[in-house]
Amino acid sequence: MHKLVHAWGCDRLTRDEQARYSRATFELIVEVVEMAESGRTAPEDKLRVVPHVMESFAALGDRGNKVSEGVVDELEGVGLFLNHIGKWREGREIQEVVLDGRRRILGEEHPDTISAMSNLAIALGDQGQLDEATIHH
Known part of the structure; x- marks a missing residue:
């Protein structure tokens, strides 16, 4: 989002409106990532x-809300995409949120939580x- 549009939104929209627009923007990002993962996007576009x-992702976190199960599912795909294209730091940041969400929503022993840990x-x-990987695995 352009910085001026972002500043206007923060200045003029209610918190609920900001959250709704952040969620809509994230949905568009998820669609772009899905296109990229399917091979319909040039490597440089990824x-x-x-x-x-x-x-x-930062805008979702700025709302102070814990992400819902649906958002966690979408974040997981986005985090894996980032890892696939070699953006490990960014992918890790998202995967940590996914793991926290899975633990909170599904519990420690659920297969999806274990998959997020993996x-x-x-x-x-x-x-x-490797030391930190062993702790999470």
């Missing part, structure tokens, strides 16, 4: 979307952070 992904551990391992 890298161009990263700043927008992270800005949208995804985070793999991402950490790919970055050479």
Whole structure:
């Protein structure tokens, strides 16, 4: 989102309106990521979307709300996409939120929580952070 539009939104919209628009923006980002993962996007375009992904992710977090199960599902795909294109730091940041959400919503022993732990551990391992990966796996 352009900085002026963002500033206007923060200045003029209620918190609920900001949350609704942030969610709508995130939905668009998810669609772009799904297109990129399906191979319908040129490799250089995948890298161009990263700043927008992270800005949208930050806006979701700025609302002070814990993410819902549906958002956690979408975040998981976005985090995996970032790891696939070599944006490990960004992917890790999102995967940590996914793991926290899975634990909160589903509990520690749920298969989706364990899968989120595994995804985070793999991402950490790919970055050479083996000690930390062992803790999460």
